[in-house]
Amino acid sequence: MTDSKNKDPNALAFDELLKERRRDRFWRNVRLFMLMGVAVAAMIIQAPLISSFKPGAHEQFEDEPYVAMVALNGAITENNPRASDYGLRPLLSEAFEDENAEGVVIQISSPGGTPVQSNLIRERIERLKERTEKRVIVVGEEAIASGAYLVAMAADKIYAQPASIVGSIGVRMTTFGASELIEKIGVERRIYTAGEKKVELDPFQPENEQAVAHAETILNDIHDQFITEVKNSRGEKIDFSNGDLFSGQYWTGRQALELGLIDGVANLSDAVEAEFGTRRIRSYGPPNNILTRMGLLVQSAVQIFGGNEAPKVEAVWSF
Secondary structure (H helix, E strand, O other): OOOHHHOOHHHHHHHHHHHHHHHHHHHHHHHHHHHHHHHHHHHHHOHHHHHHHOOOOOOOOOOOOEEEEEEEEOOEOOOOOOOOHHHHHHHHHHHHOOOOEEEEEEEEEEOOEOHHHHHHHHHHHHHHHHHHOOOEEEEEEEEEEOHHHHHHOOOOEEEEOOOOEEEOOOOOOOOOOOHHHHHHOOOOOOOOOOOOOOOOOOOOOOOOHHHHHHHHHHHHHHHHHHHHHHHHHHOOOOOOOOOOOOOOOEEEHHHHHHHOOOOEEOOHHHHHHHHHOOOOEEEEOOOOOHHHHHHHHHHHHHHHHOOOOOOOOOOHHHO
16 A cells, blocks of 8 residues: 555645545535425425416406406616516417406506616507506516616506605616726736727726727617607606606605606505505416525526536525
8 A cells, every 4th residue: 555655746646636525515405405405495384375376376367357467676787587578478478468367457567677678678568558458557566777668658547655666777887997907916908809999998908998988889879769768658747857867876666756757656555546446456477485485496506516617696586
């Protein structure tokens, strides 16, 4: 047997590295199985409630009038099943095609998100509204801001809470500058591209005035699209004397009512009753419960502990 003291140092280091990786893999698997066990336990506990997740299965509406509802929660991104065109598509279709529903209410609690997804959702609501000839209202909770307010432009009426955040009609692009930092710590940035303007906004290079100017033209173009949609939808209702209206500024629901950005201040039930004459709501989509949260948690854990890149989780907090 070879004495470990006489063993090559490189071989010893390699052996230690292998042991460390085995330990990491073991504990990663332990954490994963524990998490899955908790999720399975939660599913077993809530098994009797699973049938209630189906639209309308938890309540018999019979002949009484009701309104179909779809909730949009969290940041509007393509990866958020509760706030993306792909995720909301089946729910919106079912809600609008519910022949017995008096109308449709979109409950929104969102700070906004990508302009593309926001516009796709808005256009989908408008197409469904035109095809089914159903009236639509939006009722905001925590926020109807930025892209979420763009979505609300598809509604016939917009309601919010007195303290809801409403507005933020603007566009932003976020980055940072670290060129001086990496120079101080002795890091050399190397980028190889085909196309001289491919990395003009690279945060590890000095700011390029020409690139910034081009980015601003893009932001201004998207902003103009946003403003045009707001004017087309609410032009006769808005008080244009406020110079901050399209500056990206935001207001409370009560202030937004004075500016004409919304049509009323009311909670969900009161708004539905005022517009449709009923307080009965048939919700399309799963409720916010522990089973939904566990499903998201397990999905994230499988990717994280399984060694894959972690998924984007901007909107997990909203479930």
